[in-house]
Amino acid sequence: MFIFIPGKNWRLSLAELGAYFAVRAYSIKVVEASAAFFVLKGSATLERAVIDDLGGIIKIGRVTAVLPTSIVRAAFINDEHEALEKVRAAVLSNSTVSEITSPRSGKPLFGISVYS
Structure with a gap:
């Protein structure tokens, strides 16, 4: 599982994550979501460079x-x-x-x- 800390507009950050993973054909499931953080579970591991591709995400961590x-x-x-x-x-x-x-x-x- 991974935790994503969104930027100021959390809805836009969540939409960005959905689009990012859809384009790459990653299978993900939202485990928990709030304006402060999103917890996602998926089949793929994430490389450190993912944060560079996501402008609306402040921090990514592995749970x-x-x-x-x-x-x-x-x-x-x-x-x-x-x-x-x-x-x-x-x-x-x-x-x-x-x-x-x-x-x-x-x-x-x-x-x-x-x-x-």
């Missing part, structure tokens, strides 16, 4: 973990230790850490964003 908002809120807003451990376990339980520490171009790539 590696999904947690309930209540756990994220408890961990980062209420500073609850148990919730923070659940977040830590979710992040460490997949290949994200090994991918982050594997230098592809000599620089590690890392970023965590929370959207609700």
Whole structure:
């Protein structure tokens, strides 16, 4: 799954994504959409250069973990230790850490964003 952060006109950004994937015959499904972000699931992997082709998209990320908002809120807003451990376990339980520490171009790539 991938998350796309749209520009100011989110409807135009969503239409641009639909056209972009249709022209390339990518099979995609909108998992979740709001004015703040779109989560899409598809059969193809996305190259880093895709962001250069999409003028209405500010950021693209790969979804590696999904947690309930209540756990994220408890961990980062209420500073609850148990919730923070659940977040830590979710992040460490997949290949994200090994991918982050594997230098592809000599620089590690890392970023965590929370959207609700």
